[in-house]
Amino acid sequence: xxxxxxxxxxxxxxxxxxxxxxxxxxxxxxxxxxxxxxxxxxxxxxxxxxxxxxxxxxxxxxxxxxxxxxxxxxxxxxxxxxxxxxxxxxxxxxxxxxxxxxxxxxxxxxxxxxxxxxxxxxxxxxxxxxxxxxxxxxxxxxxxxxxxxxxxxxxxxxxxxxxxxxxxxxxxxxxxxxxxxxxxxxxxxxxxxxxxxxxxxxxxxxxxxxx
Amino acid sequence: xxxxxxxxxxxxxxxxxxxxxxxxxxxxxxxxxxxxxxxxxxxxxxxxxxxxxxxxxxxxxxxxxxxxxxxxxxxxxxxxxxxxxxxxxxxxxxxxxxxxxxxxxxxxxxxxxxxxxxxxxxxxxxxxxxxxxxxxxxxxxxxxxxxxxxxxxxxxxxxxxxxxxxxxxxxxxxxxxxxxxxxxxxxxxxxxxxxxxxxxxxxxxxxxxxx
DNA sequence: CGTTCCCTTGATGGGCTTCAAGACTCGTGG
DNA sequence: CCACGAGTCTTGAAGCCCATCAAGGGAACG
Numbered sequence: 001x002x003x004x005x006x007x008x009x010x011x012x013x014x015x016x017x018x019x020x021x022x023x024x025x026x027x028x029x030x031x032x033x034x035x036x037x038x039x040x041x042x043x044x045x046x047x048x049x050x051x052x053x054x055x056x057x058x059x060x061x062x063x064x065x066x067x068x069x070x071x072x073x074x075x076x077x078x079x080x081x082x083x084x085x086x087x088x089x090x091x092x093x094x095x096x097x098x099x100x101x102x103x104x105x106x107x108x109x110x111x112x113x114x115x116x117x118x119x120x121x122x123x124x125x126x127x128x129x130x131x132x133x134x135x136x137x138x139x140x141x142x143x144x145x146x147x148x149x150x151x152x153x154x155x156x157x158x159x160x161x162x163x164x165x166x167x168x169x170x171x172x173x174x175x176x177x178x179x180x181x182x183x184x185x186x187x188x189x190x191x192x193x194x195x196x197x198x199x200x201x202x203x204x205x206x207x208x209x210x211x
Numbered sequence: 212x213x214x215x216x217x218x219x220x221x222x223x224x225x226x227x228x229x230x231x232x233x234x235x236x237x238x239x240x241x242x243x244x245x246x247x248x249x250x251x252x253x254x255x256x257x258x259x260x261x262x263x264x265x266x267x268x269x270x271x272x273x274x275x276x277x278x279x280x281x282x283x284x285x286x287x288x289x290x291x292x293x294x295x296x297x298x299x300x301x302x303x304x305x306x307x308x309x310x311x312x313x314x315x316x317x318x319x320x321x322x323x324x325x326x327x328x329x330x331x332x333x334x335x336x337x338x339x340x341x342x343x344x345x346x347x348x349x350x351x352x353x354x355x356x357x358x359x360x361x362x363x364x365x366x367x368x369x370x371x372x373x374x375x376x377x378x379x380x381x382x383x384x385x386x387x388x389x390x391x392x393x394x395x396x397x398x399x400x401x402x403x404x405x406x407x408x409x410x411x412x413x414x415x416x417x418x419x420x421x422x
Numbered sequence: 423c424g425t426t427c428c429c430t431t432g433a434t435g436g437g438c439t440t441c442a443a444g445a446c447t448c449g450t451g452g
Numbered sequence: 453c454c455a456c457g458a459g460t461c462t463t464g465a466a467g468c469c470c471a472t473c474a475a476g477g478g479a480a481c482g
Contacts, residue, residue: 035323037413043326045319056312063316090301097308100315101267105274107318108256112246114325115254115373119438154461162326164439169462186447186461202248330470365429375471380430397429 001081005074007031009151013054013066013074020062022076023055029072030151033064034159044159046107049133053099057083070151102211114162117202122161123171124200127181127189131197132207139210148189175200212292216285218242220362224265224277224285231273233287234266240283241362244275245370255370257318260344264310268294281362313422325373328413333372334382335411338392338400342408343418350421359400386411 004027007013013031014020026048033046045064048054054066057079077085086093113125127148134149135142150157154172158165175181180200182190191197198204215238218224224242225231237259244257256275259265265277268290288296297304324336338359345360346353361368365383369376386392391411393401402408409415 033319035319037323037327038415039413041327043323045322058309064319086305087301090298090304093301093304093308094297097304097311098269100308100311104311104315104318107315107322108244108246108275110322111256111318111325112248112254114322116248116252153459165461166440166463167438170438173462202250204249364427376429377431377472378470381470384430 001078003076005076007068007072007074009068009070009072011068011072013068013072014062016062016065018062019060020055021060021079023053023057023079023082024074024076026050026052026054027073027075029068029070031072032067032069032156032159034067035064042159043162044156047160050137052103053096055079057086057096069153069156112203119161119163119167119171120174120200121202122163123157123168123175124180124197125202126157126161127191128194128198128201128207131191131194136210141207141210142194144194146191146194147184148191150187150189152187154186212289214287216287218279218283218285220279220281220283222279222283224279224283225273227273227276229273230271231266232271232290234264234268234290234293235285235287237261237263237265238284238286240279240281242283243278243280243367243370245278246275253370254373255367258371261348263314264307266290268297268307280364280367323414330372330374330378330382331385331411332413333374334368334379334386335391335408336413337368337372338402339405339409339412339418342402342405347421352418352421353405355405357402357405358395359402361398361400363398365397 005024007029016035028050031048031054032044033048034042035045036042047069048066054074056063086096113122117125127150130150131142131146131148135146152160154165154168157163158168161168172181172183176183179192180196182192184190216235218240227246239261242259242265243255244259245253246256247253258280259277265285267274297307324333328336338361341361342353342357342359346357363371365376365379368374369379372379383392383394387394390403391407393403395401
């Protein structure tokens with residue numbers, strides 16, 4: 001009933017429209033849900049980090065293409081038994097509802113980012129989000145000088161932010177030039193002052209409760 | 212336990228952060244959830260139509276400002292009794308989960324719209340969405356020549372689409388000039404060919420099941 | 423008949439995309 | 453060992469789409 005699956009960076013987990021008879025939880029690594037227009041324009045519509053849930057109970061086929069953006073480890077359950085589990089165990093169903101509502105809130109913040117933020121603010125916002133998610137795993141709140149893992153290509157960042165990869169690259173360079181961030185290789189960012197990064201992100205909310 | 216509340220177009224239902232001890236279902240009219248950056252930039256992050264659910268069980272205060280975009284009638288339940296209902300009645304809880312998952316899918320389509328579509332495609336997409344929602348209420352699928360109610364100001368449309376109200380106005384004029392739409396007053400649109408409008412919206416999906 | 427709200431239209435400029443070329447990194451094979 | 457190539461990223465130049473600033477039209481209301 002429960003089993004693990006491993007994917008390398010860049011591999012596709014499922015294609016939109018394909019049959020999908022499992023649900024899963026991310027153990028390690030990162031995955032993106034993406035949607036496309038006919039002419040190929042691509043937008044990421046979900047970013048899955050450790051502890052996130054993948055799949056929809058009661059649905060036969062995948063609504064979105066899921067791609068591993070870094071090496072990825074999934075803990076999978078066959079869908080039918082999982083659906084039974086939901087019916088028999090209201091506590092689990094209730095927990096799933098809560099996770100879904102949290103995800104809905106996160107996606108709504110994402111709408112604000114895509115609709116109203118500048119390229120620079122978008123980049124800063126993404127780094128803030130990743131820093132907060134990383135810190136939340138160890139029940140902490142980011143502050144001062146911190147390091148952020150960035151297991152995304154420039155292209156994946158662009159698809160998340162609704163930009164081109166060139167613009168992402170330019171804005172990363174600009175933030176570096178101005179000392180807001182430092183780069184250790186392409187996929188690791190040092191943030192000298194997390195507070196300053198939050199200022200660059202446009203919104204001043206403190207990130208809410210640790211939950 | 213159950214009561215009705217009425218709001219006029221433009222009135223605020225709740226302010227973000229305010230205490231909210233009811234949940235509600237939209238009976239008639241339309242409401243928008245909006246989020247703001249400190250400098251005033253506004254993005255709509257939810258659009259509630261008849262049959263949609265408002266509020267989050269288990270949460271004390273509103274996360275977003277809710278505004279009636281047209282005259283609005285809500286069917287409200289006090290939050291505490293409603294939460295008890297969810298615990299005692301798994302069928303209702305399960306239904307709420309399904310509605311939340313549907314909303315999540317809708318918001319993900321919205322991400323694609325904000326991140327990757329042109330102003331013209333955004334306008335067309337909004338009209339397609341409203342036409343489909345309206346048609347779904349009577350279990351039909353829009354096609355051919357149809358009318359679409361547009362109970363939104365140009366500014367509310369702009370906040371939904373991540374544009375300025377001037378751009379919305381210009382693109383509406385352009386679509387009209389080219390015969391894709393006709394206007395009956397400012398808040399009612401005639402679509403000579405729904406299929407043509409879908410082509411203008413950028414994605415060619417058929418709108419999925421009627422559910 | 424003036425005020426207010428909403429909408430339309432014009433002119434201008436800027437932020438991001440597009441197109442293009444080159445740099446860096448890493449793994450492979452000569 | 454080093455040359456080569458593929459994938460990823462950076463940087464430059466040009467142009468377009470949409471935002472911004474500005475003015476005015478139209479309808480509803482007192």
